[in-house]
Amino acid sequence: MNFLSRILNRQPDQDSAEVAKRRLQLVLAQDRTNISPETLNVLKDEMIGVISKYVEIDRARVEVSMTHTNRGEHLIANIPVVGACAPTRLTPERRRAPARRTRGARA
Amino acid sequence: MPGRVITITSGKGGVGKTTATANIGVALARRGQRVACVDADIGLRNLDVVLGLENRIVYDLVDVVEGRARLRQALIKDKRLPELVLLPAAQTREKSAVSEKQMIKLCDDLKKEFDFVLVDSPAGIELGFKNSLAPADEVIIVVTPEVSAVRDADRVIGLTEASEKRSPKLIINRLRPAMVRRREMMDTADVLEILAIELIGIVPEDETIITSTNKGQPVALEDRTAAGAAFTRIAQRLLGENVPFQAFDHSEGWLNRLTDLFRKQ
Numbered sequence: 001m002n003f004l005s006r007i008l009n010r011q012p013d014q015d016s017a018e019v020a021k022r023r024l025q026l027v028l029a030q031d032r033t034n035i036s037p038e039t040l041n042v043l044k045d046e047m048i049g050v051i052s053k054y055v056e057i058d059r060a061r062v063e064v065s066m067t068h069t070n071r072g073e074h075l076i077a078n079i080p081v082v083g084a085c086a087p088t089r090l091t092p093e094r095r096r097a098p099a100r101r102t103r104g105a106r107a
Numbered sequence: 108m109p110g111r112v113i114t115i116t117s118g119k120g121g122v123g124k125t126t127a128t129a130n131i132g133v134a135l136a137r138r139g140q141r142v143a144c145v146d147a148d149i150g151l152r153n154l155d156v157v158l159g160l161e162n163r164i165v166y167d168l169v170d171v172v173e174g175r176a177r178l179r180q181a182l183i184k185d186k187r188l189p190e191l192v193l194l195p196a197a198q199t200r201e202k203s204a205v206s207e208k209q210m211i212k213l214c215d216d217l218k219k220e221f222d223f224v225l226v227d228s229p230a231g232i233e234l235g236f237k238n239s240l241a242p243a244d245e246v247i248i249v250v251t252p253e254v255s256a257v258r259d260a261d262r263v264i265g266l267t268e269a270s271e272k273r274s275p276k277l278i279i280n281r282l283r284p285a286m287v288r289r290r291e292m293m294d295t296a297d298v299l300e301i302l303a304i305e306l307i308g309i310v311p312e313d314e315t316i317i318t319s320t321n322k323g324q325p326v327a328l329e330d331r332t333a334a335g336a337a338f339t340r341i342a343q344r345l346l347g348e349n350v351p352f353q354a355f356d357h358s359e360g361w362l363n364r365l366t367d368l369f370r371k372q
Binding site: 027 | 253254257265287290
């Protein structure tokens with residue numbers, strides 16, 4: 001019964017090596033930075049709150065995760081933008097503020 | 108010139124530290140190097156049985172550091188290889204019977220008379236590991252391509268680097284080429300991407316390790332087995348020879364893939 005699927009090389013656990021690698025990258029990032037999944041969730045909620053002030057985003061599809069590569073630990077956020085925020089809604093001061101924050105975050 | 112103290116460690120137990128220590132020691136001694144293998148796993152000694160020298164123990168490491176025996180009296184000469192000696196661990200004592208300072212002194216003394224001092228570390232990251240790390244000039248981490256072993260190896264690499272030792276080198280042990288070809292086991296590249304340290308050897312899973320350990324005859328006494336040849340290549344690399352890495356995990360054509368397919372039940 002499994003012979004055909006074996007020939008076709010399509011078992012569901014075919015690439016468990018890749019699963020192992022992905023899980024390790026995640027768990028090692030947590031081990032090394034000492035950021036727990038709970039902390040990451042709090043961070044995610046606060047990020048959603050801040051970003052929503054400026055851009056309309058799809059809150060349900062926001063993903064924030066840690067990953068580990070040979071160049072170090074990375075915090076990766078994937079934030080789907082639904083619509084652009086109308087520039088007229090921002091006062092001149094508020095328009096400048098996000099730009100300064102971006103530079104601060106990068107440093 | 109003093110010898111090199113190389114500590115073999117892993118974090119996780121059962122990945123092959125003792126087997127690696129015994130076989131690298133044998134392979135180096137076969138190449139004319141004077142080698143002392145030190146069993147630092149006090150209370151759970153095993154390097155003696157893996158090397159087949161368990162019946163000749165009179166004194167142990169703790170007897171030496173506590174002054175009941177001179178170092179020379181405690182060293183067991185391997186009759187098969189005149190260049191190889193073993194300093195066994197005490198079996199009825201605890202890790203706390205030895206301090207870091209005593210391990211450093213012991214290895215300093217051994218370095219004067221041997222080209223290589225191989226320290227077989229216990230599993231874990233507690234006292235026994237710290238005692239094994241303290242005298243090390245170089246560190247070798249043994250890992251198997253499994254999540255638990257890689258995670259523990261990462262932790263031990265961090266601790267080694269934090270202790271201002273040189274970056275450790277990695278042995279990927281018990282690699283199963285057929286599983287790697289089917290992507291059911293992480294390959295060398297996957298493990299190296301995660302741990303990001305220098306590779307010093309890849310040892311394929313080999314049943315002769317079990318039979319050779321049954322008999323107390325390390326596989327590296329000969330080069331005819333896959334594991335024995337792999338340990339010999341590690342010894343050559345330690346001696347500075349440029350030995351290419353075997354591509355155990357590359358697909359070797361359709362015939363191999365077909366064989367894998369039928370072997371997998």
